[in-house]
């Protein structure tokens with residue numbers, strides 16, 4: 001008599017998942033805001049824009065990404081347009097447009113507490129104009 005033993009071999013297939021999940025979007029590191037000092041003087045009052053002359057260079061700085069655009073002032077009209085309420089400023093890196101707002105209504109220009117900010121849709125200051133010294 002012959003006893004046959006059947007051996008069952010279980011083949012285990014191991015499936016490996018290679019998940020390349022990057023949780024953080026590139027280029028956005030909090031805590032390293034650009035400051036006006038690195039790029040000159042921040043332009044934040046009507047008076048500063050009034051003083052701009054033809055040939056002056058103004059830099060549009062994103063607080064997250066640094067300088068985005070250098071603007072050469074052609075005349076005072078152009079300088080005032082830059083700081084006009086609701087003027088749009090664009091950051092190529094953010095791929096967003098930001099809006100010029102004034103702390104005081106633009107009708108009451110010149111007051112000591114009148115300050116310009118370039119804000120996102122939530123009112124957070126995200127950009128600024130600076131003038132190289």
Ligand SMILES: [Zn+2]
Pocket residue numbers: 062063064065091092093094095
């Ligand atoms: Zn940006």
